[in-house]
Amino acid sequence: RGGRGDHATDIAPHEREPQGDWPLGGYVCTLHTSLELFTLNSCQKGRRVGYKCYLVYRTYETYAGAAQKCLERGGRMAMPRDRKEQEALADYVKAFFQPGNWPVWLGxxxxRSEGLYLFEDNTRVTYFQWRKHFLSSQPDGGKRENCVAMASDDGDWWDNYCDRNMSYLCEFDA
Structure with missing residues (x-):
């Protein structure tokens, strides 16, 4: 095992050649990247709030696709748990997409159960930022719209069809 600090490089004797590994001189080299470094770099591009770092991804994904992409990047979908986090995320998303209104998936x-809103980690949502308007208050989709997105113009939440493609917001431990 060689390397510096948190960025270690494992060098192990090569015993067999599984698909995708290419031996060099009888050894297979594997580089383990540090999640800490990834989140630090992401925070420089995103928004830090407390001990979390948030990053908007402009690519379009379904709700399930967005959740998977966040996991692949070492994070999870954004889960604003209180007014402070919600307001910080709303400001960040508004600045990111201005001008215009582009919704982003939240976690x-x-x-699981109509009207029982859960975060991606299966904890119950206790703070809500639903759109309240006499023409179109949210949530309004009943059993058809079960996933929540935040509008980039005002930060209000809307329930949506989970298979709709839109941008998404990931959170990482900072």
Whole structure:
């Protein structure tokens, strides 16, 4: 095992050649990247709030696709748990997409039971930022719209069809 600090390089004798590994001189080299370094770099591009770092991804994904992409990047979908986090995320998303209104997926849904909103980590949502307007208050989708997105113009939440493609917001431990 060689390397410096948190960025270690494992060098192990090569015993067999599984698909995708290419031996060099009888050894296979594997580089382990540090998640800490990844989140630090992400925070420089995103928004830090307390001990979390948030990053908007402009690519379009379904709710499930967005959740998977966040996991692949070492994070999870954004889960604003209080007014402070919500306001910080709303400001960040508004600045990111201005001008215009582009919704982003949050890690909130009521897929398990209609009207029972849970975060992606299966904890219950206790703070809400639903759109309240006499023409179109939210949530309004009943059993058809079970996943939550935040509008980039005002930060309000809307329930949406989970298979709709839109940008998404990931959170990482900072």
């Amino acid at each position: 909130i849904n009521d897929l």
